[in-house]
Amino acid sequence: MIVQSTAEFLQEHIVEASVSCLALYTVYSLISTYTKLKVVNVATGETPIPVGLPKTYTWFFPKLRARLASFNNTFDWVNEGYYKYSKNGKPFMVYTIDGDMVILPHTSLSEIKNLPSSVVDIRALQTLAVRYTFDNYIADDMFHIPIIRKDLTAKLASVTPAIVEELDLSFKHYIPKLASEADEKGWQTITMYDLILKVVARTSHRVFIGEELCREEEYLDASIKYAVGIFPTSMLLNCFPKVLGPIFSIPLKLIRRKARKHLEPVILKRIAAIRNNVPEAERPNDLMQWLIEASLARGGGFATVDAIACRVLTVAFAAIHTTSLSGCNTLYDLAYLASKTPPGEQTPEEMLREELISVFPPPHEFNKRYMQRLYNMDAFLKETVRLSLVGAIHSERNVIAKGGFTTSAGIHLPQGASFTFPAVSRITDPEVYDRPTEHLYTRFYRGDVAEGMHSEEEEVTEKNERDRKLDRYMVTVTEDYPVFGQGLHACPGRFFAANELRVLIAWFLLHYDIKPMKERPPSWRFVYLDIMNTEAKMQIRRRD
Ligand code: HEM
Numbered sequence: 326m327i328v329q330s331t332a333e334f335l336q337e338h339i340v341e342a343s344v345s346c347l348a349l350y351t352v353y354s355l356i357s358t359y360t361k362l363k364v365v366n367v368a369t370g371e372t373p374i375p376v377g378l379p380k381t382y383t384w385f386f387p388k389l390r391a392r393l394a395s396f397n398n399t400f401d402w403v404n405e406g407y408y409k410y411s412k413n414g415k416p417f418m419v420y421t422i423d424g425d426m427v428i429l430p431h432t433s434l435s436e437i438k439n440l441p442s443s444v445v446d447i448r449a450l451q452t453l454a455v456r457y458t459f460d461n462y463i464a465d466d467m468f469h470i471p472i473i474r475k476d477l478t479a480k481l482a483s484v485t486p487a488i489v490e491e492l493d494l495s496f497k498h499y500i501p502k503l504a505s506e507a508d509e510k511g512w513q514t515i516t517m518y519d520l521i522l523k524v525v526a527r528t529s530h531r532v533f534i535g536e537e538l539c540r541e542e543e544y545l546d547a548s549i550k551y552a553v554g555i556f557p558t559s560m561l562l563n564c565f566p567k568v569l570g571p572i573f574s575i576p577l578k579l580i581r582r583k584a585r586k587h588l589e590p591v592i593l594k595r596i597a598a599i600r601n602n603v604p605e606a607e608r609p610n611d612l613m614q615w616l617i618e619a620s621l622a623r624g625g626g627f628a629t630v631d632a633i634a635c636r637v638l639t640v641a642f643a644a645i646h647t648t649s650l651s652g653c654n655t656l657y658d659l660a661y662l663a664s665k666t667p668p669g670e671q672t673p674e675e676m677l678r679e680e681l682i683s684v685f686p687p688p689h690e691f692n693k694r695y696m697q698r699l700y701n702m703d704a705f706l707k708e709t710v711r712l713s714l715v716g717a718i719h720s721e722r723n724v725i726a727k728g729g730f731t732t733s734a735g736i737h738l739p740q741g742a743s744f745t746f747p748a749v750s751r752i753t754d755p756e757v758y759d760r761p762t763e764h765l766y767t768r769f770y771r772g773d774v775a776e777g778m779h780s781e782e783e784e785v786t787e788k789n790e791r792d793r794k795l796d797r798y799m800v801t802v803t804e805d806y807p808v809f810g811q812g813l814h815a816c817p818g819r820f821f822a823a824n825e826l827r828v829l830i831a832w833f834l835l836h837y838d839i840k841p842m843k844e845r846p847p848s849w850r851f852v853y854l855d856i857m858n859t860e861a862k863m864q865i866r867r868r869d
Pocket of ligand 1: 447469470473640643644645647648651710714719720721807808809810811812813814815816817818819821822823
């Protein structure tokens with residue numbers, strides 16, 4: 326009788342019942358997940374001390390409460406742990422909405438950063454829920470990474486004229502669309518991030534997929550929306566049971582379909598050319614072509630239009646927002662630092678412009694080789710991204726080796742454990758950087774040691790990175806400069822990004838003045854992330 330009436334009740338309230346089950350399951354997973362892995366110091370038996378657990382009613386779901394509090398407090402917890410434990414060579418834990426995280430001391434970084442992917446893997450695969458937000462072919466084989474690292478970087482000199490041309494065309498196309506009418510003194514107001522995002526998306530795509538497609542607004546819009554949609558979708562996916570993955574990823578799939586509509590005819594044309602043995606010299610020479618050739622070589626599901634289009638969008642995702650944020654932050658810093666420059670002194674904007682004109686006198690023909698001589702520009706960019714792109718942590722990794730991994734200090738990390746290193750606390754530690762929170766735009770100036778150097782791609786080798794004299798390029802990765810990650814997974818696109826950013830800032834300084842801003846637009850901290858203010862308005866004025 327009871328069973329029958331329960332069944333009837335459930336039939337009548339199927340929606341409510343499903344939602345309740347889902348809610349219960351979610352609460353259960355929030356409480357129970359990530360808690361079973363035992364991280365321990367094998368020599369002392371100590372386990373990493375948690376930072377951020379509630380100090381009152383400690384019996385009442387402390388981890389769950391810490392996870393919920395992590396939205397606003399993670400930076401403070403990591404900073405507290407950095408000074409209490411990391412600086413004494415000890416690990417600590419934080420429990421965030423994103424899972425249990427072991428924060429290892431900086432002293433473990435050098436032995437961990439180059440561990441092979443059979444031992445540890447980059448955690449983005451999990452945090453970005455790559456199997457749902459992209460697809461299985463991306464998660465199974467990231468062959469686009471060596472293509473970016475080797476082929477794209479090697480072609481930088483030859484693609485620079487295309488970057489210069491596309492930046493020029495896109496600034497001229499988008500500024501009139503996005504900026505207000507000029508006032509009587511010629512100043513126009515613009516939401517700078519909107520402009521830089523569009524310009525970077527179009528310019529990067531010129532190099533990724535060619536002239537034919539990079540100006541197609543519907544495609545560009547779809548690729549930007551896709552990239553924007555990845556973070557919220559993956560967060561949702563990571564909070565709910567995996568069975569809901571296919572449902573939560575529907576909006577992203579619809580956007581991908583829109584982008585694919587434009588990519589498909591071009592991909593098919595290029596595949597046909599390869600199959601018809603069109604000589605290599607007559608085929609396009611861009612990132613999409615290299616991706617198509619590598620996909621065909623792998624065959625099967627990798628060689629479908631869908632998988633190839635998804636891979637193009639994956640590279641665009643990694644490239645466009647990071648570069649746009651860096652470009653926009655640089656312009657914010659130029660405007661803000663100008664307002665702090667005493668009257669009569671040269672502002673950083675004037676200093677960079679003077680350097681530009683001396684390296685590229687009119688008619689300002691940029692080329693990759695001389696771009697490297699913009700030492701003040703490189704130093705400025707490097708300092709801006711140091712202060713603006715680093716979140717609470719860097720180099721998140723998951724242990725995948727069956728037996729786990731034990732550091733030389735005896736910290737045993739079992740299979741499945743996630744670990745990372747303090748980032749913002751490290752770069753704002755006065756023992757690491759002098760006046761660490763100030764934007765000292767000549768901090769990384771290297772013009773004095775640069776004579777006789779080769780290209781930066783040749784010089785940024787692991788050996789040279791240990792040489793403090795050469796530790797000054799924007800693209801140099803050192804253990805105290807985590808903007809581009811570390812070791813095996815350090816950003817493969819950073820040479821491309823640095824080159825594009827230099828041309829972008831150079832174009833801007835030659836064509837526009839920037840009105841000083843009294844306040845730097847504040848960013849917003851969310852769990853581990855420092856999210857830039859993308860709404861801030863700037864005032865700009867044409868120079869001619
Ligand atoms: C200023 C711009 C950029 C910044 C600040 C940046 C930053 C980063 C960071 C922090 C990582 C993670 C590294 C780690 O965990 O150790 C990364 C990885 C990556 N970046 Fe960038 N990036 C930028 C531009 C680009 C560009 C332009 C591309 C492509 C052309 C790109 C492609 C990638 C890829 C594919 C990875 C994954 C590497 C791996 O898993 O081994 N990035 N980037």
